Amino acid sequence: MPGEVLIVGGGLIGSSIAWRLAQKGARVIISDAGTLGGEASSAGAGMLSPNAEFDKSSASRDLGLESMRLYPSFVEELQAETGIDVDFRLFSPHDGIVDPGALLRALHCACESRNVRIIREHVTSVEPRDHSAVVIAAGAWSERVRVPNVTLPAVVPIKGHLIGFQLEPGALGPTRRLGETYVLQRSSGFLIAGSNEQDIGFDRTVDPAICEDIHRRAARLFPLLENATPVQRWIGFRPRPVEGDGPHIGRVAGSNVWLAYGHYRNGILLTPVTAQRVADEIQATQASA
Numbered sequence: 001m002p003g004e005v006l007i008v009g010g011g012l013i014g015s016s017i018a019w020r021l022a023q024k025g026a027r028v029i030i031s032d033a034g035t036l037g038g039e040a041s042s043a044g045a046g047m048l049s050p051n052a053e054f055d056k057s058s059a060s061r062d063l064g065l066e067s068m069r070l071y072p073s074f075v076e077e078l079q080a081e082t083g084i085d086v087d088f089r090l091f092s093p094h095d096g097i098v099d100p101g102a103l104l105r106a107l108h109c110a111c112e113s114r115n116v117r118i119i120r121e122h123v124t125s126v127e128p129r130d131h132s133a134v135v136i137a138a139g140a141w142s143e144r145v146r147v148p149n150v151t152l153p154a155v156v157p158i159k160g161h162l163i164g165f166q167l168e169p170g171a172l173g174p175t176r177r178l179g180e181t182y183v184l185q186r187s188s189g190f191l192i193a194g195s196n197e198q199d200i201g202f203d204r205t206v207d208p209a210i211c212e213d214i215h216r217r218a219a220r221l222f223p224l225l226e227n228a229t230p231v232q233r234w235i236g237f238r239p240r241p242v243e244g245d246g247p248h249i250g251r252v253a254g255s256n257v258w259l260a261y262g263h264y265r266n267g268i269l270l271t272p273v274t275a276q277r278v279a280d281e282i283q284a285t286q287a288s289a
Contacts, residue, residue: 004029005282006131008123008145011041012100012271013260014137015107019078020279022114026132026286029117039139041100043236044268045162045192046087047184048096052177053266060246064266067273068094074272075103082109087187091174097184100268128256133282135258140202140239142261150255153248155262157202157237161210162194163218164232165225172222181217183225193218193225197238206233240264249274251281258282 005021007014010032018028048071050064075088075098084106087099111118125146128134136142140157172185185191196210211233219225241248241262247270248259260278263270 003027003132004117005133005135006031006126007135007137008032008126009136009138009142009261010108010118011039011137011139011267012104012107013041013139013263013267013274014135015104015111016271016275017135017137017260017278018116019107019110019114020275021282022111022116024279024283026283027115028111029119030111031119031121031123033122033138033141034120039141039237041104041139041267043160043162043234044100045182045184045194046098046100046103046268047175047177047182048098048269049094049175049177050266050269051094053269058245060266063246063273064269065094067270068096070272070276071096071098074275078103078106078110081113082106084109089187095175097175097186098268099186103268103271131256132286133256133258135260135278135282137260139261139263139267140237142239142259147257150252150257153244153259153262154242155239155248156199156242158240158264159198159200159203159235159237160195160265161207161214161233161235162192163211163214163230164234165191165193165228166231167191167224167228171224176221178221181214181221183218183222191222191225202237204235206235208233238264239267247274249277251285256285 004027007030010030021028054061086102090096143152143154167189169189175184183193247262
């Protein structure tokens with residue numbers, strides 16, 4: 001509807017933008033093809049480590065560090081508004097974890113309490129003239145949305161496996177990581193080990209051999225896992241940009257369309273900064289119109 005901001009995609013990125021816009025008084029609608037945040041957002045482990053993700057100085061590393069600085073206040077505000085504990089913990093100023101599933105629940109609760117309309121439908125095309133602004137935040141599916149007179153930057157789905165163990169709470173301590181292998185533990189005791197990368201399209205098969213390889217690698221980091229049995233195995237699709245090193249965040253020139261996708265392995269880390277930038281830009285643009 002005219003006057004409403006349409007956000008295509010209800011994962012962490014889309015929902016956080018909706019929340020920030022609703023806080024500013026905007027009328028917002030989220031459209032998502034299935035369960036809100038049911039893809040990359042809920043599949044991620046929740047590791048927040050910009051220095052580990054980016055081994056050299058770059059714009060992407062700076063963006064990660066900026067988002068990490070925003071995380072404590074972002075979480076504090078969200079938890080105060082919803083009463084939902086998102087299991088956010090800092091081990092150092094630049095190293096922490098969060099439960100992405102709990103973060104999603106809190107964001108959806110905050111959106112609903114601020115009258116964000118949520119529509120569950122598969123969006124294949126959008127007419128920007130029908131809305132005050134449009135935000136494309138559909139992760140690895142973003143470029144499939146057709147927008148008149150707008151060429152959306154391409155992304156590819158990078159498949160990653162993860163496995164989970166139920167251990168005693170506090171068994172691990174801080175996150176352990178070596179190369180692509182990592183282990184982290186929720187306050188509940190649920191321990192997650194990952195990961196791998198495959199550029200094979202939207203293949204949802206869980207490969208037992210890959211899961212076994214992750215188990216072996218994780219046990220080298222945390223020997224207690226050697227004799228432990230995984231209680232869960234799953235996959236997710238990370239949206240990797242085809243061109244450029246960082247995510248696509250910001251306005252498409254000459255339009256009322258904003259991009260908020262292509263975060264690759266760092267969608268959870270970059271949630272606060274993406275929400276702030278996109279919401280602030282939309283508000284500023286509409287205020288000056």
